[in-house]
Amino acid sequence: MSTIKVAVLVGSLRRASINLRLAKAVGRLAPKEFVFEHIRIDNLPLYNQDFDADYPAEARRLKQEIEGADALLFVTPEYNRGIPGVLKNALDIASRPWGTNSFAGKPGAVIGASIGSTGSALAQQHLRNVLAYLDVAMLAQPEVYVQFKDDGLIDAEGHVANEGTQKFLQTFMDRYVAWVKRHT
Template sequence: MSKIRVAVLVGSLRQGSFNRHLALAVGRLAPPEFTFEHIRIDHLPLYNQDFDGAYPDACKRLKQEVEAADALLFVTPEYNRSIPGVLKNAIDIASRPWGTNSFAGKPAGVIGISVGATGTALAQQHLRGVLAYLDVPTLGQPEVFIHNKEGLMDADGKITSEGTHRFLQGFVDRYVEWVRLITRK
């Protein structure tokens, strides 16, 4: 089987981010032909249509990294019932200027973890709406709204809860199958 490159965009900049740990855990559960490349978004300028004609280098790099990927994985926290500004900014940058949407047609998964009981359900709903507009086919099921509790993960982001590990493995298996179907790899 050929390699499948997955661009991972984590919407949390926090050093001890639960979502970054979740992204790493998902990558460990995937088969070896899937490589998960975490895309840096913390250094991007705020999107401004004035630079559509001459994109800053950091923005060009983001677009190139997304374009080089076969698939996408968005891992988002929920801030004020929506997606974090840093993630929306990265999406705006990589989908612009008009007619150069780097995300178009790439299959995506959307997952998240939060200390709140509903996980990241509303943030994911908002993100799915944005991705639908950008022509990003998004895996619908299973949805992954993880409620972070004491003992769920260790300090390295390894899932220590057997039930959560099984659930995430089910998501990864379905995501892998779906990405292969869409990319025909």
Template structure:
């Protein structure tokens, strides 16, 4: 059986992003028939419909990586109670031109880390609304609103002991979701 290739989209550009750390750590909890690749979104131009007929190479790369995947994993920060602009820009690029969305039908998981007590709950809700419109079946439960605090990651950057049980459960549900919905 061909492995499940998953495109990982991190909604943060910061070098020491908690969300990038989470993306790197949580994928280690998946079974061996899943492979994960973080999709670069920081080099995309701002979306402009005038460019749909002649997209930049970075846009072609993004759409190709999304198209080649069997599932999606969004790990996003929360900026001003919503998704970061860089993430929305990537979503817009890969969904255009109209009728040629690379996202459609790809099963997704959504999670995020923030220093706030509610994690990235508002960003995740906004992202889920956008993904619903784009025909992306998104795992609803369990939700993963994670607060960045001491012990979330161990010294090696893996999930810490206090969070491993919850995040393993999340990953197990995500894997089952992808297997159920992947084309």
């Protein structure tokens, strides 16, 4: 079977990010033909329409990596009831200039983690609204809002300590794989 390349965008830059751990955990649950490539977004310039005619190198790199992917996975924390600025900036860069939206037509999904009781539900809804406009075919169910009550739920390599969480994430991954295969 051919390889399916998934571009993973994690909206947290923190070294010990629980969302990065979540991204690694779901990646470990995917079949071998799915290759998860974490896309760097921490070194992007702030989007400015002035450079639409001549994109900076890092912005061109981001667009090329998104365009080279077969599918998308967004893993977001929630900052002030919305998506982090660094993630929104990456979305703006990769979808511009007008007519060159690198996300268009790709299948995707949104998941996220938080220490709060609602996981990252509001940020995910905010992100889904943006991605709908960017023409990303979004997996609707299951929604994945992981609450990190303790630091040991998922380790830095993506090993899940809780059996129930492991099963839930596997259910998500199974649905995501089917969704991506249906749209690629």
